Amino acid sequence: MLEQPPSFKRELLATLPSLRAFAVSLSGRHDKADDLVQDTMMKAWAKQDSFQMGTNIKAWLFTILRNEFYSQMRKRGREVQDTDGAFTERMSVHPSQYGVLDMADFKKALDSLPHDQREAIVLIGASGFSYEEAAEICNCAVGTMKSRVSRARTRLQEQLGISGEADYGPDAVSAQVTSQGF
Amino acid sequence: MKDKTNKSETGVPLRHAGHEPDPKPVIGTVKDESKMNEMSVPRARRTDPGLGSNSDIGAKLRAFYGAVQDQPIPDKFLDLLEKLDQVEQASKRKV
Numbered sequence A: 001m002l003e004q005p006p007s008f009k010r011e012l013l014a015t016l017p018s019l020r021a022f023a024v025s026l027s028g029r030h031d032k033a034d035d036l037v038q039d040t041m042m043k044a045w046a047k048q049d050s051f052q053m054g055t056n057i058k059a060w061l062f063t064i065l066r067n068e069f070y071s072q073m074r075k076r077g078r079e080v081q082d083t084d085g086a087f088t089e090r091m092s093v094h095p096s097q098y099g100v101l102d103m104a105d106f107k108k109a110l111d112s113l114p115h116d117q118r119e120a121i122v123l124i125g126a127s128g129f130s131y132e133e134a135a136e137i138c139n140c141a142v143g144t145m146k147s148r149v150s151r152a153r154t155r156l157q158e159q160l161g162i163s164g165e166a167d168y169g170p171d172a173v174s175a176q177v178t179s180q181g182f
Numbered sequence B: 001m002k003d004k005t006n007k008s009e010t011g012v013p014l015r016h017a018g019h020e021p022d023p024k025p026v027i028g029t030v031k032d033e034s035k036m037n038e039m040s041v042p043r044a045r046r047t048d049p050g051l052g053s054n055s056d057i058g059a060k061l062r063a064f065y066g067a068v069q070d071q072p073i074p075d076k077f078l079d080l081l082e083k084l085d086q087v088e089q090a091s092k093r094k095v
Helices: A004-027 A030-046 A057-076 A085-093 A100-111 A115-125 A131-137 A142-160 A172-179 B002-010 B012-017 B027-046 B056-069 B075-094
Strands: none
Touching: A004 A030, A004 A057, A004 A115, A004 B056, A004 B075, A030 A057, A030 B075, A057 A131, A100 A115, A100 A142, A100 B056, A115 A131, A115 A142, A115 B056, A131 A142, A142 B056
């Protein structure tokens, strides 16, 4: 009797970090992203009966969050997105192998992408979804998803002045192998 | 310049080019090499073009995403989850 609610809660909790990262990627701001995650949690909780345990809760939650994001955008009308200083602040607390400035540049480039391309490259490149799953989340064809990812990658490379394999060299052999896929 | 090129081509590198068939092929080595080639090709194809581990864009994207993902879950989310759970438990007890 009690088994479903606790494990739904646990699974929701386990997905929160990734869900939050997706929200930041979509909205471009931490404060808005957290509101979005909170709204998503409440929606998901209310709809939990419609979720079948054992199926992909991550994709289910991402879909709810994405729908919530776009419906809020429509309600508010188009807003000018400014990048938040909070991001750079947080980044300095959690430094990655890349410099803080470098990452701020990357975020700016990511934020400049059209929404459909941004969500596509994030879902495929960072959230760990397959093209099929991402297409389902975004309610589009798999081919559409592929072309959005490809356009997003090209735009990011142009904006960041990255030509491709030439800019890095941690593993020359696999870089060569990977480039054969192009 | 031409001289230099010719010298290097006719010199040591040619012997290492390995185009001449080995009269006594070491079967084990040949087999291993062909296996390695077979394995490396599908692995490259499986990698998503441009977003694999060697893509700078892909690496930056994952670093950006990971930086948010690795942050601790804010207390307000945990509080909200507790509240939702409590409300649900309470309504169940009433029924």
